[in-house]
Amino acid sequence: MGYLVEERATRLAAVELSTALPRRWAHTQGVAHRAIEVGQILGQDAGVLVASATLHDIGYAPRLAMTGFHPLDGARFLRDEHRADERLVRLVANHSFALLEAEDRGLREELATEFPLLEEPLLVDALVYCDMTTTPDGDRTTAQDRVAEIRSRYGDDSVVGRFIRRAAPEIFASVERGEGALADQPR
Incomplete structure (x- = not known):
């Protein structure tokens, strides 16, 4: 399939999350909305x-939870079933410092080997910013x-608390870096 465009990503996430995990779906929608707002700092990305x-x-998503570690399960699903863009898959796999939690779960080697960290700091920070400034209810x-x-x-x-x-x-x-990048944008 190649790169998942936003519309297809929304449909896919809705199918997997909206009914089974409505609160997680609300969070996801909030994070996506934030990403639309901050996308200006990324240009083509x-x-x-x-x-x-x-x-x-x-x-x-319950049907995707093979290891019980959502970044790894989600990335594998996107890679294996949808042939999603490698950058997208690596962002999903490593979002919000997932490698630290993978270590606590004994999955660090698997995550790091299959989905190396993306060396695009602004893009990584933007995703962390969107995720970590959105409540479970999407606010x-x-x-x-x-x-x-x-x-x-x-x-x-x-495990999550320690992570x-x-x-x-x-x-x-x-x-903070994400907020700084947003503040530097012309109004």
């Missing part, structure tokens, strides 16, 4: 940002409040 924002949590929030909400929802002793505590400094720095 705005489309891959919107598509990756729309598909970043597709691995939560805007701050990265600090989002991290606190994740810790509260999962608990500090869970988010470790990743928080990186998340905050990434969001």
Whole structure:
């Protein structure tokens, strides 16, 4: 199929998430909306940002959850069943510092080998910014409040709780860089 354009990404995410996981779908829609707003800082890469924002949590879909680690499950689904663009798949696989959580789950080697980190800092930061400034219900929030909400929802002793505590400094720095890039744009 090649590159998943935004419209196709939206249809695919809706099919996999809207009925089975309506709250996750609300978050996904909010993240995608943020990506449309911040796409201006990326020029030609705005489309891959919107598509990756729309598909970043597709691995939560019950029928796709093979390992239980949504970035890896989603990336494999997009690569294997849809032959999605490599950049898009790598963004989904590594969104919001997933490699740190993969380490806690014993999946770091698999994730890093199959889906190496994308060496496009502005694009990576833009996706982190969109994800980490959107609540589970799709509303805007701050990265600090989002991290606190994740810790509260999962608990500090869970795999996700441990990951988010470790990743928080990186998340905050990434969001700050994204905000800086947005502030530098002409109005």
